[in-house]
Amino acid sequence: MQARVDKKLTQAQLAQLINEKPQVIQEYESGKAIPNQQVITKLERVLGVKLRRKK
DSSP states (O other): OHHHHHTTOOHHHHHHHTTOOHHHHHHHHHTOSOOOHHHHHHHHHHHTSOOSOOO
């Protein structure tokens, strides 16, 4: 959420950029959804941040 706010994007704008529904972004940010690796990859690319921890 912080990276999205830093880029001055709404949830709907971010969802459109990664071709997902705004509800997906909302559920990720609220912790209701389990992140999908493909969506995480798209979010990292669009936001320019790393969202995954290295194991």
